[in-house]
Amino acid sequence: MSAQLLLCFVVGYFLILFAVAWYTSRNSNNDSFFIGNRNSNWMLVAFGMIGTSLSGVTFVSVPGSVGNIAKAGGLATGIIYFQVVIGYLLGYMVIAYVLLPLYYKMNLTSIYNYLQQRFGNWAYKTGASFFILSRTVGATARLYLVINILHIFILSRLQIPFWISVAVVLLMILLYTFEGGVKTIVYTDTLQTTLMIVGLIVCTIYILSHLHLSVGNAVNAMESKHLTRIFDMDYKSKTFFLKQIIGGAFITIAMTGLDQEMMQKNISVKTLKDSQKNILTFSVVLVFVNLLFLLLGGLLYLYAYHYGASFQNIMIDGKPVWTFAQNGTNITGDSLFPSIALGLLQTMPSAIAVIFIIALISALFPSADGALTALTSSFCIDILGLKQRDDLNEKQKKKIRMSVHLSLTIIFFICILIFRCINSRSIIDKILELAGYTYGPLLGLFAFGILTKRTLPNHFIIALIALISPILCYMLQLNAVAYLNGYVVGIEILIINGLFTFLGLLAISKKPLTN
Template identity: 30%
Template sequence: MRAIDIAIIVIYLAAMPLIGVMIGRRQKSSTDYFVGERSLPWWAVMLSVVATETSTLTVISTPGLVFGGAFTFLQVAFGYIIGRTVAAFVLLPRYFKGTQVTAYQYLGKRFGNGLQGTASVTFMVTRLLAEGLRLFAGAIPIKVILDHYNIHTSYWHIVVALTALTVIYAFIGGIKAVVWVDVIQWSIYIIGAIAAIIVLSTKLPSGWVSTASDQGKLALTDFTSNIFTGSYPFWIAIIGGAFLSMASHGADQLIVQRLLSCRSLKDGQRALIGSGIMVFVQFGVFLVVGAMLWVYVGGAGSQTVKDIAAKKLASDDVFPNFIVNDLPVGLSGLLIAGILASTMGALASALNAMSSSTVGDLYQRFAKKRLSDEQTLKHARMWTLIWAVVFAIFASLFTNSKDPVIVQGLGIVGYTYGALLGSFLLGLIFRKARQLEAIIAFAASVIGMAFIILFVKFDTKNGNSVHIAFGTAKAPDKALVSWWYTLIGVVIALVVGGLLSLRHRSAAPEADEANRPDEPDPDREPANA
């Protein structure tokens, strides 16, 4: 990389914390810190949601998916639109009641503090694993740059530096700073991706589209893959994507907190559904980059593609290496800044969401101590710092993997997303269900999914025969594809909780009140806690 590229990256790293501090330096209250006084425009929240879920996993890993497959990942993205639409009209109205600042406060009202705390802790553990992996992924391209200049350093040094820069504006500015910095960061990496497409188009022969198409790299649907073990079998990719998106955007505080910062329920629904459409388009852009890179490195006959197929190289490395070695001066710096943008945006979002959940769902509930607004804001900032340290330590423990990091990230949430979404649906569907049934159902879902993910294998050479493998699986055995995880987890929670609730003769006293949509005009003025 050239000096101007390095300058762009350095300027970006210095500018983002300063911009975040300027935007959010005048915090008025804890509600301002957590949900921006419910005054943010829906389009900004929409882009913040997209930036939050994108992270480095999408920017560097999605183009690499083409090397091992095609455009079939878009099937999952279509399922995302369906899942978010359902969440917007089924779950979101319950969160806009009163002055809630976390998704799990609904569970507290419907079932009790026990399940609210259980869900909150589960969210934190899941976020720690998933965002820790994302933070590590953000260090990959930086290490490529430093190695290029023979500056050898460890991943954990880079992780600590990224965390320190991010926590500056997350600590001071709260959700308002996080959202507006997300908007800037989303713009940077999208512009960078489009610029990469333009540059690649000048380097490829005129018939590159036909070359990619002839090799099946532009295929959008997959009706031939094994429904249990294939990468993206059509129906389960769409249905599984819908349930995954319902969980991630309807039962995960990371996203729900942003939606609660909208001015009204209607705006929140616009932001949520719009984010699904934007993500679909965004995945398409990055997959186009991947298809062009596949042709650029020589197609099926090239040694690079052969090495990736043989797992000698990580597909995640293809795009970062192209950015560093092949892009014109200035564009390399812009795209690396975009990757840093996605990393810092996702981390800032996680810090703010985990801080709000720690204070709102756990501390104030179980300490049995009512905090003043000033004390709540103080605790929120304290927990932002604590979680930043925890993230830096945890992300430093990851090592690079040959598997795409986006696949690893989706696998992590498979353990808990079904239980989280299942708890919300249990409260909505089964009016007789009480807290004990909900907690048992939650635990059964997590334990059941851990068992399925770790030990249930399919022998695809013998008619998809299923067997349990406690460390003795044969070579042809394959695990269940991750798109099933949330769906199965939800089914376990609903079946267990629903059956247990039959022992009650009447509906739970809290069921009607908790499930009644917000009575005031959904376009009400922003509420203060």
């Protein structure tokens, strides 16, 4: 299929988003932007959050991970990622029954207001700043990877420079979130999640049909290729099952329950009971969607084997390389899905290319538009204190909010271009891993507030502890293999980071005053 025709479908997709944004943003105000007037439908929020949780990187990386091989002659990773998904379920229980009741009881617009009320401004600003840093880096890294796919397969063929590709995509996101904010993205996320899941299902059904396999036969074929391994029993490994399950639970607590972007949508629901329904429904559906991604990953490798793909005993940017005998093309796991769907083997119908592109950008935008909106909300409320500014009227506040929204879009643009200059998938992966470092202090701050009744001085030392903890974690991760008998620190770095922060806060805390 021609790049021009694919571009037409992408433009049509944006026009639909603009129509939804125009309809939902009518008569909107700052409360609409920040918390959707606390009138969002819990079912829409639950469904839309699937798209937010499963970014465009997940859309290509989770299927690609199934056939990854850590080293020459080793076993394929299989569906080990499902260990983390099991942990997600445990984390969502904590969010539903510990964090959400707290947020609703305090009637929060920004969840970091909890830190202000519990410990004062230094804890409050520290928590908000770590969220802003983490979401900016994470969101722009994800945006870069997906925009790069769109650029390689569509826009570069039309001689459009990369920076224009980035500017156009960011402009589209800016325009449809500019007025409505949360009120709009609750609906656009629902639309995008629907299209993403439809694309996932269609691609799965097509490959099953093409290979003349039932689901049961496909699983058996995957098993024969060692693609169905779930649990890693090696306690020294980064993917040891207890590490992955416990780490997955804490990742969910930190990156959903302590994340303004994710919680902003939850607290936009009218009642606590409905918000809890949202989280629990979303968590169950998310498990099945991840299973479908992993099944698709196995099918893609069976499809690749069918056309003569073979594993090569070499690595590129730390990722195993597969070669297709048909044309001698080398690809890594992350490139498998887009390469096959967009014509590497010239065996899939053109309709699959269209469905893949629409599904890919549908997976991208819920995480990108939500991040931009949440960062705007957090900066306006937590850093600028906009809601407490009685000297400004609604119109003036709206003008400031729009200026922040535009400024963050420009920052996104600059960060994506920086990633383009780095131009290395392995470096991007490391940047994404920073989530374990930036969310750790947030985990420690909230845990200290919820689990203890001790007080903290309203002092810069809180920020200092939050900065020192990730540094200690980095040193530990760097030297763990040498000092801990080969033990590799993996996903649990988030928990260790939170623990360091907790202990640091404990050291400077005092017992509460008693009457």
